[in-house]
Amino acid sequence: MIVPLATGIHHTSYASELALRNTRGEKARLGLGILALGALPFLLDSYWLSVVNAIGIAAIGAIGLNILVGFTGQISLGQGGFLAVGAFTSALLSGRAGVPIPVAIAAAVVVTAIGGVIAGLPALRLKGLYLAIATLGSQEIIEFVIRRWRWLTGGQGFLEAPPLGVLGWHVQRATFERTWYWVILGAAALGAAAARNVFRTALGRSFMAVRDHEVAASTIGVNVTRAKLGAFALSSGYVGLAGALTAHYSGTVSWERFTREVSVLYLGMIIVGGLGSIAGSIYGAAFLLLLPPLLSALADAVRTTAPFLADQLPALQVAAVGLVIMLFLIFEPRGLDRLWRRVRDYFGSWPFRY
Amino acid sequence: MISREYAFLLNGSTLASGRPVLELADIGLRFGGIQAIDGVGLAVTQGTIHSIIGPNGAGKSSLINCVSGLYRPQRGRISLHHGDGAVELVGRKPHELARLGIARTFQNIELFRHLSVLENLLLGRHTRMSLSLLPALVWFGPARRQEIAHRALVEEVIDRLALQAVRHRPVSTLPYGLAKRVELGRALCMQPALLLLDEPMAGMNAEEKEDMARHLLDVNRLAGLTIVLVEHDMDVVMDISHRVTVLDFGKRIADGTPDEVRSDPRVIEAYLGRDVA
Ligand SMILES: Nc1ncnc2c1ncn2[C@@H]1O[C@H](COP(=O)(O)OP(=O)(O)OP(=O)(O)O)[C@@H](O)[C@H]1O
Numbered sequence: 001m002i003v004p005l006a007t008g009i010h011h012t013s014y015a016s017e018l019a020l021r022n023t024r025g026e027k028a029r030l031g032l033g034i035l036a037l038g039a040l041p042f043l044l045d046s047y048w049l050s051v052v053n054a055i056g057i058a059a060i061g062a063i064g065l066n067i068l069v070g071f072t073g074q075i076s077l078g079q080g081g082f083l084a085v086g087a088f089t090s091a092l093l094s095g096r097a098g099v100p101i102p103v104a105i106a107a108a109v110v111v112t113a114i115g116g117v118i119a120g121l122p123a124l125r126l127k128g129l130y131l132a133i134a135t136l137g138s139q140e141i142i143e144f145v146i147r148r149w150r151w152l153t154g155g156q157g158f159l160e161a162p163p164l165g166v167l168g169w170h171v172q173r174a175t176f177e178r179t180w181y182w183v184i185l186g187a188a189a190l191g192a193a194a195a196r197n198v199f200r201t202a203l204g205r206s207f208m209a210v211r212d213h214e215v216a217a218s219t220i221g222v223n224v225t226r227a228k229l230g231a232f233a234l235s236s237g238y239v240g241l242a243g244a245l246t247a248h249y250s251g252t253v254s255w256e257r258f259t260r261e262v263s264v265l266y267l268g269m270i271i272v273g274g275l276g277s278i279a280g281s282i283y284g285a286a287f288l289l290l291l292p293p294l295l296s297a298l299a300d301a302v303r304t305t306a307p308f309l310a311d312q313l314p315a316l317q318v319a320a321v322g323l324v325i326m327l328f329l330i331f332e333p334r335g336l337d338r339l340w341r342r343v344r345d346y347f348g349s350w351p352f353r354y
Numbered sequence: 355m356i357s358r359e360y361a362f363l364l365n366g367s368t369l370a371s372g373r374p375v376l377e378l379a380d381i382g383l384r385f386g387g388i389q390a391i392d393g394v395g396l397a398v399t400q401g402t403i404h405s406i407i408g409p410n411g412a413g414k415s416s417l418i419n420c421v422s423g424l425y426r427p428q429r430g431r432i433s434l435h436h437g438d439g440a441v442e443l444v445g446r447k448p449h450e451l452a453r454l455g456i457a458r459t460f461q462n463i464e465l466f467r468h469l470s471v472l473e474n475l476l477l478g479r480h481t482r483m484s485l486s487l488l489p490a491l492v493w494f495g496p497a498r499r500q501e502i503a504h505r506a507l508v509e510e511v512i513d514r515l516a517l518q519a520v521r522h523r524p525v526s527t528l529p530y531g532l533a534k535r536v537e538l539g540r541a542l543c544m545q546p547a548l549l550l551l552d553e554p555m556a557g558m559n560a561e562e563k564e565d566m567a568r569h570l571l572d573v574n575r576l577a578g579l580t581i582v583l584v585e586h587d588m589d590v591v592m593d594i595s596h597r598v599t600v601l602d603f604g605k606r607i608a609d610g611t612p613d614e615v616r617s618d619p620r621v622i623e624a625y626l627g628r629d630v631a
């Protein structure tokens with residue numbers, strides 16, 4: 001274990017420097033975090049637990065989008081479409097073909113990754129706004145297929161997805177949210193750790209090199225085509241997982257859950273949380289998904305004392321999300337992750353201050 | 355000759371010293387109406403510093419861009435010699451050329467600006483590192499071993515270029531001279547067969563220039579790397595080059611040792627009225 005000295009933190013091997021957490025403070029913080037996450041399902045009622053579950057799924061999707069936008073610099077407005085690909089693939093495979101659900105979810109990840117590569121082909125030619133429009137095109141095509149392809153949804157635009165279960169065991173009604181909490185927490189934690197790992201290896205660095213300077217990246221040997229398509233695949237894999245989890249968690253998958261607005265909301269999450277930050281993706285998902293229920297709770301709380309305000313608050317929910325995104329763009333474009341780092345660095349080498 | 359023990363060979367070429375490592379024959383490159391390079395040929399000898407000089411717009415950067423694959427000349431051949439034969443470079447993509455051992459720096463610093471010095475240098479190791487997804491997701495095991503193994507060479511480059519103090523700084527916060535040095539470091543980490551430097555001292559003050567010249571000499575004389583150097587500072591060029599090629603309006607007007615070139619009447623004429631050598 002490394003102890004901070006008055007002069008900072010000193011490493012004595014590359015291995016120790018490569019570790020994500022070194023000091024006692026960092027490890028204690030991790031331990032506290034794990035404790036809090038473990039206690040959460042026993043502290044929250046099923047409504048708030050359902051909010052947390054939605055955040056967990058969204059965090060996986062936001063990490064996926066951040067891999068593409070924040071780490072590789074390829075803007076995408078197709079998030080909703082990829083979520084839909086994951087959701088419908090898993091629902092179809094498990095519902096119609098009778099594939100075991102874990103296998104169906106894994107297949108959804110792979111199928112969405114492949115879909116991402118196809119949707120990513122325009123990125124080989126287009127940048128910035130043009131790429132954004134092209135990915136919006138994929139979003140529209142996917143939405144159109146889901147709504148109109150009779151074989152898929154009978155022209156209804158929605159499908160039933162079987163409830164989560166493995167080898168005869170199924171999620172019980174009484175413990176529904178709590179069981180899902182553990183499943184989602186596990187998936188999100190593994191997903192976040194894996195993404196964090198990728199960006200401390202050569203593979204992830206090559207994505208960031210493409211983001212920062214395509215020409216320089218190519219002259220040091222990065223195959224820019226492969227890196228971009230690889231980023232689309234990895235990103236979409238995460239998004240496919242989030243989509244598949246949504247499907248089985250909510251029981252039905254319907255195209256309305258995967259519209260353009262969803263794509264924009266996810267962009268908002270990674271902007272608020274911090275572009276190019278895995279932790280930021282989680283903060284952003286939590287922040288934007290907590291905002292509406294917190295405003296409702298506030299409205300309920302003030303209903304007797306200030307009925308006028310209580311009436312206005314629900315209408316403010318949507319505007320609040322937009323406002324928050326704008327405020328972050330203006331005042332802290334690097335998001336919540338950056339804010340948190342500032343706080344942490346201030347206390348980081350405690351008891352020494354700078 | 356001074357020598358110092360280093361654990362890693364930075365020179366990626368197996369060619370015997372004194373043999374031609376890079377040969378350009380009759381290169382022609384045009385942009386619309388502009389003939390940027392017009393029938394230029396030259397041969398770079400293994401183990402030397404070969405400078406390319408000429409007035410602004412002479413076509414020096416364009417020539418470097420042709421060798422590193424960023425521009426594709428309409429005419430001519432470029433061949434790179436290895437210990438066991440030669441490869442034609444024209445028509446290959448920049449990332450393929452990097453694999454063949456071509457490394458370069460840019461006239462305007464082109465670093466990965468959101469990354470640290472260390473990450474920029476590690477990116478120089480890109481072609482020699484495995485990019486498999488599964489080990490990267492898992493980290494513990496092959497991915498971590500690979501990072502530590504390559505870190506050793508990167509640290510040696512950090513030592514050689516005296517970048518220890520800024521190792522973890524984001525490159526966007528570095529002063530100009532240091533950023534230029536990091537760019538050189540990134541190229542060195544590739545263990546290239548040939549190093550192309552486009553004005554590594556442009557915009558530097560005298561002290562920074564001297565530092566850079568010293569590093570280039572170290573890289574050439576001690577590490578044995580062949581360097582193609584584009585540079586405007588005549589004093590530096592004449593001091594450290596083994597051979598100099600002079601371009602003007604896309605044409606080669608002289609080629610020889612620094613002394614031969616300095617006294618060549620066509621070179622004097624090309625520079626007259628502009629910045630006199
Ligand atoms: N991408 C390009 N598109 C159009 N013209 C170009 C391009 N690159 C270079 N040129 C032209 O080719 C000619 C040679 O330019 P180049 O940059 O190679 O000169 P240089 O010798 O490096 O000059 P300097 O000393 O100013 O760097 C110039 O006339 C330039 O305008």
Ligand SMILES: [Mg+2]
Nearest residue numbers: 414415416461
């Ligand atoms: Mg130039």
